[in-house]
Amino acid sequence: AQKITQTQPGxxxxxxxxxxxxxxxxxxxxxYGLFWYKQPSSGEMIFLIYQGSYDEQNATEGRxxxxxxxxxxxxxxxxxxxxxxxxxxYFCAMRETLYSSASKIIFGSGTRLSIRP
Amino acid sequence: NAGVTQTPKFQVLxxxxxxxxxxxxxMNHNSMYWYRQDPGMGLRLIYYSxxxxxxxxGEVPNGYNVSRLNKREFSxxxxxxxxxxxxxxxxxxxxxxxxxxxxxxxxxxxGTRLTVT
Numbered sequence: 001a002q003k004i005t006q007t008q009p010g011x012x013x014x015x016x017x018x019x020x021x022x023x024x025x026x027x028x029x030x031x032y033g034l035f036w037y038k039q040p041s042s043g044e045m046i047f048l049i050y051q052g053s054y055d056e057q058n059a060t061e062g063r064x065x066x067x068x069x070x071x072x073x074x075x076x077x078x079x080x081x082x083x084x085x086x087x088x089x090y091f092c093a094m095r096e097t098l099y100s101s102a103s104k105i106i107f108g109s110g111t112r113l114s115i116r117p
Numbered sequence: 118n119a120g121v122t123q124t125p126k127f128q129v130l131x132x133x134x135x136x137x138x139x140x141x142x143x144m145n146h147n148s149m150y151w152y153r154q155d156p157g158m159g160l161r162l163i164y165y166s167x168x169x170x171x172x173x174x175g176e177v178p179n180g181y182n183v184s185r186l187n188k189r190e191f192s193x194x195x196x197x198x199x200x201x202x203x204x205x206x207x208x209x210x211x212x213x214x215x216x217x218x219x220x221x222x223x224x225x226x227x228g229t230r231l232t233v234t
Contacts, residue, residue, distance in 0.1 A: 031218055033219065035223075043227070044225065044227060045160075045207065045209075045225035047222035047223070052218070054219075104150075104175055105150070105162065105220075106176070110159045
């Protein structure tokens, strides 16, 4: 069954340090996509980064990179040089069966990241 | 472009009342979704629609109905509200293309905060 696990309910990090948010997933499908979203205290959901199961390179978007380890079924988000504005909830999500437009997306329970000045 | 819009932003219902949450997107996306987010938790999929005229159940469909009125609009109806349905409801859309082996980020509306007393 499709499942996303985020084992860190909360993290504190010093400003300017790098931080890794963990995400493991469970799927029997060969074709899937992984996402990270940020939810600030204002409540909106902001897309950060995407990794497809067929992508050989790890995805990067500015200060965000995704450490994709397919054999271990992990898709950790790395934020380099953290900033105060990075304080938020972060959600990992997965969509299976990419060739079908009818497949759904599930989300993990989230990690609350707090950046200390 | 307004993106994804939701109405209302806030709603208080009494147990047993009914209401419909409205969602519209102007990005010509095929797929639309309804999620609920309970305090301190991730998003759980209620229903989704892969294309106009189709709808499918997500993780937590009980107590809800949906209508994909046209490509732009996807409404969520609570026929007889219960306190357990107190939550923040998010609508989202994405450009999923059948046969393409990648996925696309979801664009989220601002959410509807619903309280059932």
